[in-house]
Structures are given as structure tokens and as C-alpha cells.
Amino acid sequence: MTLRGRASVGDPQPRRDPSILHADIDAFFAAVEQRDKPSLRGRPVVVGGLGPRGVVATASYEARAYGVHSAMSMAQARLRCPHAAFLAPRFAAYRAASATVMGILAGVSPTVEQISLDEAYVDLASTSPHDLSVDDVRRIAVEVKERVRARTGLSISIGAGNSKLVAKIASDLDKPDGLRIVAAGTEREFLAGLPVGRIPGVGPATAARLSRLGITTIGALAASDESELVNLLGRVHGRSLWLLARGLDDRPVSGEREAKSVSVEDTFDSDITDSPRLRTVVTELAHRLVTRLRRHGLSGRTISLKIRLADFTTLTRSLTLAAPTDDQRVITASALRLLDDVDTSGGVRLAGVGISALSEWSQPTLFSEEMSDTEEGSGAHPSAEADSARDAAADGSHDAEHPLRWTPGQDVEHDTFGRGWVQGAGSGWVTVRFETADTPPGPVRSFRIDDPALQAIDEL
Amino acid sequence: MKFQVDQDAFADAVAWAARTLPTRPSIPVLGGILLTADDDGLVISSFDYEVSASATTAATIARGGRGLVSGRLLAEITRSLPSQPVDVELDGTRVVLRCGSTRFTLPTLPIEEYPTLPALPPRAGTVAADSFATAANQVAIAAGRDDTLPILTGVRIELDGEIVTLAATDRYRLAVRELRWQPARPDITAAALVPARTLGEVARSLTGGAQVEIFLSFDQPGGETLIGFAGRGTSGERQTTTRLIDGEYVKYRSLFPSETAARAHVATTPFIEAVKRVSLVAPRNVPVRLTFHRDQLLLEAGSGEEAQASEWLDATFDGEEELTIAFNPSYLLDGLGAVDSEIVHLDFTSPNKPAILRGGKDADQPMDDYRYLLMPVRLGG
Numbered sequence: 116m117t118l119r120g121r122a123s124v125g126d127p128q129p130r131r132d133p134s135i136l137h138a139d140i141d142a143f144f145a146a147v148e149q150r151d152k153p154s155l156r157g158r159p160v161v162v163g164g165l166g167p168r169g170v171v172a173t174a175s176y177e178a179r180a181y182g183v184h185s186a187m188s189m190a191q192a193r194l195r196c197p198h199a200a201f202l203a204p205r206f207a208a209y210r211a212a213s214a215t216v217m218g219i220l221a222g223v224s225p226t227v228e229q230i231s232l233d234e235a236y237v238d239l240a241s242t243s244p245h246d247l248s249v250d251d252v253r254r255i256a257v258e259v260k261e262r263v264r265a266r267t268g269l270s271i272s273i274g275a276g277n278s279k280l281v282a283k284i285a286s287d288l289d290k291p292d293g294l295r296i297v298a299a300g301t302e303r304e305f306l307a308g309l310p311v312g313r314i315p316g317v318g319p320a321t322a323a324r325l326s327r328l329g330i331t332t333i334g335a336l337a338a339s340d341e342s343e344l345v346n347l348l349g350r351v352h353g354r355s356l357w358l359l360a361r362g363l364d365d366r367p368v369s370g371e372r373e374a375k376s377v378s379v380e381d382t383f384d385s386d387i388t389d390s391p392r393l394r395t396v397v398t399e400l401a402h403r404l405v406t407r408l409r410r411h412g413l414s415g416r417t418i419s420l421k422i423r424l425a426d427f428t429t430l431t432r433s434l435t436l437a438a439p440t441d442d443q444r445v446i447t448a449s450a451l452r453l454l455d456d457v458d459t460s461g462g463v464r465l466a467g468v469g470i471s472a473l474s475e476w477s478q479p480t481l482f483s484e485e486m487s488d489t490e491e492g493s494g495a496h497p498s499a500e501a502d503s504a505r506d507a508a509a510d511g512s513h514d515a516e517h518p519l520r521w522t523p524g525q526d527v528e529h530d531t532f533g534r535g536w537v538q539g540a541g542s543g544w545v546t547v548r549f550e551t552a553d554t555p556p557g558p559v560r561s562f563r564i565d566d567p568a569l570q571a572i573d574e575l
Numbered sequence: 576m577k578f579q580v581d582q583d584a585f586a587d588a589v590a591w592a593a594r595t596l597p598t599r600p601s602i603p604v605l606g607g608i609l610l611t612a613d614d615d616g617l618v619i620s621s622f623d624y625e626v627s628a629s630a631t632t633a634a635t636i637a638r639g640g641r642g643l644v645s646g647r648l649l650a651e652i653t654r655s656l657p658s659q660p661v662d663v664e665l666d667g668t669r670v671v672l673r674c675g676s677t678r679f680t681l682p683t684l685p686i687e688e689y690p691t692l693p694a695l696p697p698r699a700g701t702v703a704a705d706s707f708a709t710a711a712n713q714v715a716i717a718a719g720r721d722d723t724l725p726i727l728t729g730v731r732i733e734l735d736g737e738i739v740t741l742a743a744t745d746r747y748r749l750a751v752r753e754l755r756w757q758p759a760r761p762d763i764t765a766a767a768l769v770p771a772r773t774l775g776e777v778a779r780s781l782t783g784g785a786q787v788e789i790f791l792s793f794d795q796p797g798g799e800t801l802i803g804f805a806g807r808g809t810s811g812e813r814q815t816t817t818r819l820i821d822g823e824y825v826k827y828r829s830l831f832p833s834e835t836a837a838r839a840h841v842a843t844t845p846f847i848e849a850v851k852r853v854s855l856v857a858p859r860n861v862p863v864r865l866t867f868h869r870d871q872l873l874l875e876a877g878s879g880e881e882a883q884a885s886e887w888l889d890a891t892f893d894g895e896e897e898l899t900i901a902f903n904p905s906y907l908l909d910g911l912g913a914v915d916s917e918i919v920h921l922d923f924t925s926p927n928k929p930a931i932l933r934g935g936k937d938a939d940q941p942m943d944d945y946r947y948l949l950m951p952v953r954l955g956g
Contacts, residue, residue: 437720438747438860438903445746448723476862478903480746481830481929481950 127358127365130277132247132299134240135368136256137274137282138220140213140263141291143233145175147208148200148524150268152536154548154556159183159199161192165523168382168464172204176291200538202524207573209233212267219262223255228368236279238368249298256294268552276302278364284313302362307334314359321348321356336360377413378421379403380467386425388462397454400468401447408470414439414477415470418446420453423465432456438478445480446470521545521564521571530568532560540564576640576665578612580632582674584810585661586653588619588630591780591808593650595626595773595815607684608646610663610670613639620692621646624818626773627692631812642670643684652679693816695803696792699734699765700758704787704806710741710752711778713913713945718771719745729768729820731827732802734791736761742827743771748906749827749929749948750913756789765791767802768820777815781806790816831931831948837894837923839867840938846919847911849874849886854904856882862901862952867892876904891938900926901952910947926951 140146144162149155159178163171169189181196193201213232220227226238239245245255256273263271272293274285281302285295297305306313311333312322322331324347330336336344337360345353358364379400387393397420408414419433432453440446450468521527521540527547528534535549538559545564550557562569592608600606600623611618617634620627642665652672653661662673665683672679711730719727724746733740737758742751781787784807791802805814854863857876866873872890877883892898900923911919916934920941923930929950933941 434721434723437745445723452723474861476901476952476954478747478952479927479950481744481749481948482746482825 127363129302129363130240130299130365132240133249133252133275133277133281133296134238134245134247135276135279135282136220136223136237136239136252136259137279137286138216138235138237138259139272139286139290140216140233141270141272142173142175142179143212143269144173144204144209145178146269147205147212148202149175151208151552152200152548153550153552153554155200156556159196161189161196161199161201162204162524163189163192163201164382165189165201165203166382166384168384170382174199200523203522205524205526212269215267216263216269216271219259219266222262223259226368236282236368249296253294253296256296260292260294276305278302278362279366279368280314280359280364281305281362283315284309287313303334303337306360306362307332307337309333311336311360314356316352317356321352324348333360376469376471376473377404377408377411377415378419378467378469379407380421380465382423382465383463386462386464387466388460390459393459393463393466394451394454396466397450397468398447400466401450402443404468404470405441405443405446408441413473413475414441415474416440416472417470418449418453419469419471420450420457421465421467421469422454422457422459422463424459425462425464427464429465430457435472439472439474439476440480441477442480444482526572528570528572529560529562534572545569576610576612576642577638577663578617578634578636579660579662580617580634582653582656582658582661584632585617585634586650586656587808587810588617588632589646589650589653591630591813592619592621592628593646594776594780595623595628596621596646597623602688604643604684604688605690606646607643607689608649609686609689610642610644612636612641622690622692624690625770626815626817628815629692629813630808632810640665641686643686643689644670644681645684648681652681693801695790695805695814695816696801697790698759699763699789699791700739700756701786701788702739702754702756704782704784706754707787708778708782709915710739710754710945711774713915714741714743714750714752715771715775716743716909716913717745717748717750717947718743725820726768726822726824728771729824730771730774731824732767732769732774732789734758734763734765734789736763739789744825744827744830747903747950748910749830750910750945751827751948752945754944766824767791768822768824769802769817770820773817777804777817780808781813783807783809783811783813830929831946832922832924832928834924835922835931836925837867837892837898839872839890839892839894839921839923840918840935840941841872841888841890841921843911843914843917843919843934845888846872847908849888850904850908850911853884853886856884857904860903860905862954863904863907864899864901864954866897866899867894868897894923898923898926900930901954902930902949903952906949910949913947914945916942927953 145160148160148162160175161171161178161183162173163169171185171187171189171192173185174183178196178199183192183196209232217229220235220237224237224239224241226241228236239247245251252275260271263269270292272286272290274282274295276282276285276297277299281297285297288295310331311317311325330339341357344357416439417433417435419431421431423429434449521537523537523539525537527537532549534551535547538546538548543564544561546559546561548557548559596606605623609620617632618629620629656674659675664671668683670681670683714730718730722728727745731742737755738753739756740753787804787806789804800819801816802819803816850863853874853876864875869892872888875885910932914932914934918935920933920935921930929948932947935941
């Protein structure tokens, strides 16, 4: 007798109600831009890095129609949709909108697991007022969608089912502004016809391997032999896919999702080949990392360095300290030491510094700031070298160090014309469109880049 | 070369010299132990360009000479021999070792490739062997173990007239010990940064006699590269040199707070036991919180939904109001163990400033010869 097609002992037990919601804001960054820049509504908008090595973070649905999608290079996006508005991200605005949406979700149930700025799971079973019928869940989801639209002007897609997997797939099916509830017990039917690539974690490589076995749909995956999958994909991945395909997914919605690591990275406009410059860049990354770490009141023990070489080889190195720290000098010294172990002579495209093994306590050092000179002076690099590296960075293309550099998408205010945003800048001129979320599409004017009447303002 | 030596003394001397042998020598001869037999007896030595070690042992020398053999193998062999006289003889390119009915034949390593051991620098003075061992270990516990910053893996030795000061810090705690010694010159001033592990081991192994001699090139400030120690081990004379760590040391004296806002004293042994108990619920050195009340001390560890522990302990506290301060339990235990005294005195400035731990014979008088400065943990959230 075979257990094929039947649940065995130890399999996850399916929930009895469609109590798991997955909420995902539609084209989030681009949607915030269209909300705040009325002239861009209905037009293709691409948000991402604007440098020569930039990558698309979000494309509006209008831009997606031209084949622009996230993670694509900005250069490619400009080729596919040259008439789109290409904007730098305004993270403060996104964080504010995200916080409002997460607050609305928390009003529905205390158990909210935020996955990213624009995505979260909610477990409705942890709160009593719901009977969790399909109609009840639909009513809750519609209410969330309405509140999100009223309070942020954004549209959100919601899926519900008896597992995270089903909820996540369901939220994606009718995007944008989607709503799909999968009744408990119908999940295998729901999943069966969908391509295997819909399962999170099944990328093109796994999909290609599965198709060699003749498996292209989730239904075919569910009907396949578990041992065959285990042979193909390994024990852990094979078994977990086999279970997911049958809708057997009891992963809990974890209300206290804790950050596992904090990291920052930069892709460079041109490959960095000189080592003092790279040390300066890694030092700056470490400083940014510490700022972010402290903002969350965290400290960490394991420091890692990520280096992508000119040939796209990505190397990561890490070291673990005796105690968690948020000390900038310790973290910087560790990152620089890791850098010493990497051969970067061929040029570096991207560098990142991260910290993991996080704690909510930290072990500060005895050395006060004025002691740090001794410490760094006896460290890996002579300070003269660091100075020249700093100079090199200042001469180079570091945008942040250029005081009068206007970025497309940036919020500004003019003494006479009021608030608006930078449409473009170059050759000593900056072009501003004067409009906000609460005005109709506004007029465009150009100014000298150093016009004293024009100021950058907070993104809110 | 031909000699006879007692197994116990031989095994002890070989083990001492083999202690610093590199596990994977960069060139094979550096994994060797040099046996030198002459009129003065038998000298067993090792050298890896960082640390040199020589042990002298009484032996009956039939024929003088030298032989270089694998140190690790010789150490294992001598340790496992029965407690009987050992006969050792160089026979062409082999060393033959006989003990009772056991016989070993070891190939020799090319002695002409072996580096000459460094000569001892000038004698700087003499220190009592037991106090030196205690002091070195009290301080070495605070030295850094990772080499992110090499200077922190060292113990700073400062010679100033009749006082020797040892200090070490890994950034999170600082241990400073002062002791008297007999300097070779009354006006001596010199400083050296010695690898902490080497210093601790050397000091521990030289307690067979009353004194340890210290050798340092103290005439050229900043130019010292070598420190030497000589004394008696369990079975004969020992001398060792080690290369100094290069670099400017932390100006550690200024790390001690200039003011004290509150003081406490606690019986050391119950304190140690209580910290060990409550930190059972705090794996990976999660902090232990101490709250000092007038006559009692509350120790707590763990929080939220994790396992928690607390314990009350008798303590005397002199401060404006009660004080809560948190420490990494293993750093705290290191300090409590190192004060080496029945009562521990703690001086506080604030919960975010370092605390000073000192020993004391009684409740009123902390002793100043050893100070352990410990940075508290900052609780976030």
C-alpha cells in the first residue's frame, strides 16, 4: 500500500476556516508617487535607483504594460518605456503610508506579521468577534480595503485562505485592487490549476527541474510521488513543496516577527578599483548600518561584508564577536578586517555591510569617543591613507556630498510658488512641478539650481 | 650525544618546551625540539620565531652533543614512558630512546636549518613567583581574544621603580594589578606589551622557585622587541622569551571614573554562586541585572516569555537611591573570581558608566592593588 495522495502522520493539520489574510499594497512606491504627484496619475511611473547602475524598485501598472518590472536594470526600463517618469524613492513617505496600513490591519487582529513595507499576514482566528465564514472574512477584507483607500489613497489586494500559502497566492490573483477568499477545504482545487511558479520559493530553476518530470501545475505537483521530489530537490525542499502543493501549510502568523539582520549596501556608478576608496565606502556603509541599528534599539554579534565583483561574483564574509555591540568603531573595524580578506583588485560593483545575531541589549565599550583615535590609529589603515581616500570620495560622484544636487521626485518648496516636486535637473537648471496630493495637476517652472527661493523639504 | 635522565623530569621539561610549538609549523624544523647535552646538563628547547623556551634538567651526560627531533612526538613518548631512567643517544641521523624494555627510534630534523634561539635581553629585575603568577592570571582574563585589534590581545607590563603594573582590556573590561618587585636599577622605567596567553602560561609554569627574573631591553624606549622570563619550573630551570606586540597601548588609566556615586560590598563566594545560578536562564551571556537596595542585592536574569530567575543576597549598599545595573554574567564572574578575596567592593557612578570591582579583607577597606573595571550592558528595546 502506498501513502500517495493521502496525508500521513506528522503532516501539518489544515485550519478549518479561511482565517489567514495576506494584504499587499498595489505597486506601492509608484502608487505613493502617483498619489502625491497628480500629473503622474494614469501615466507610467518607475521608482528606483537613478544612477547608471540603478535597479527598478517598483513600476506602476501603466509602466508594467511596457514590460517594466521590479529588479530590472533602470537602463533596460528606460529603453522599454522611455516616456515614463523615473523617480528616486522617497522612503519617509513610504514608511508613513506603510505605518498607516499596518495600523489598519492591527485594528482587525492583534496578530499581524509584517513582511515588508507593503506586505503583511493577519491571523483572524486570534480574535473573537469573527465567525470566520467566507462571508464574514469577505466583509472584514472589504472594510480593510476601504479604510486603506480612505486614509492613504492607496489600493490594496487581499487574499484569504486557511494557510499563508493560499492567502498569498490568492492576494496576487486579482491584482490590482484584488480580493479573493478561498473557502477552507477547497484549497487543493484552487491550487491545482495554477502553475508551480506561483508557490513562493519556486523560481525559474526549480520550475525547470520540475517540468523535466512533466510537472508544470501545482495539481501535478500534489499528485507526484514525494520520494521523487525528494530525490530531485533534496529532503527539506522536496518535502516542503510536496506538502505546500497539497495545501498543507500550518506555518503560524507570527505577531512578533523580529528582524533577523540589518544591512545596508550600495551599487556604485562605476566599479571601485582603488583600495583606499573602497575602505572609505565600507566605513560609510558601516556608519549607516549603525544608524539604522540604533534606530531600532538593536545590537548584533555577527558582522558580515558582501562584495560583488565586476564579474558579478558575490562574496560574503562574516565574523562573530564575543558580545553584541552597536559600537560604530567595533563594527567598522570588523567590516574593514573582513574587507582585507577579499581580493578586490578586479574592481567592486557593490558593497554591503550587515549585522545579525541581534539582541535588544548591547555591550558598550569602555573606550570613550576621544579614545577612538588610539584605537583606529593602531588598526588596519594609516590615517593619511584614510584622509586621501576621503578626498577621493569627495572629488568623485558621491551625490550626498554635492550640496545642490536635485533628485527627480524630490519634494521642494518655493517661496513664491509653494510646494512641488523636482521633475528633472541638469546644466545648472532644475525643473519643478508645483502640485501636491491635494491639488489638481500643477504647472511646471524652471530655476537656477542655486536659486535661494527653492528649498528641499521633508518627504511628508 | 648520549645521556641518561629521569623520566619524570624529562617528560616535564619536554612538555614545557613543546607547549608553544606551532600545530602546523611553516617549516618542518620549527616543529622540532632541540636536545643539547653538555657539561651543564641537558637543555631542551623550542623556538618558533615568536616564543622561545628552554628547560634545563639534571642528566648524566656520557657524551655531549645536539639532536633535533619532532617535538610533538617526543612529548607524547616521554609522557607515556614508565617512571624509570631514560637513555637517549644520537646514532647517526637517528635518536634512540630506551626506557626499561621500551625502545624508540626517532629520525632527526636537519639541525643546520634550525634558527638560533634569541639571547635574553638585559635583566630588569626580580618578582616573587607566586604573586607574579596570580597577578598575570588576574589580568590576562581581561585581554581580548579576537585579533581585530592585536594590541588588545596583550598584557601591558609597566616597570616603574619598585612597582610593576600589569594591565589588560578587551574594550569591555579592564584589569589592572600593581605589585612590588626588586628592580635591577632603582630608577627603572620601561613598558612592554606581551601576548596575554603566553604571559599567563609562563607565569603559571614558573612557580617551582621563589623568584622569577624579568629581562627587557629597557634602555631604548619604544625599541624593545623581546621580553624574557626565567625561573624554576616543577623540575628545573626554565627560561623563555617572547616577541612583544607592536603598537601604542590604550591610555587605560584615564578609563577609571573620577567620581563615585555609590558603593557596595558583598561576600564574594555567595555572589559568584548566585550569578551562576540566575544566569542559567540566560544563555549566550544575556545580561544579569543587579539591583542594590540598602541591605540587599537582587539578581535577575531572563525576561518576557523566556525563562526567568531572581535571587536575593545580603549586601551593603551606600548610595542616594537604589541602583539597577546590568552586566554580561561571564565578565562579571571573571571579575568576581579575580578579586581573589572574601569580600568584593563595587564602586558605581551610574548604570551606564563602568563599575570598579576590588577585593577587601574586611567591609571597610577595599584593596587597591587589583582593580577590575567593568562596562555595564545597555538594555535596549
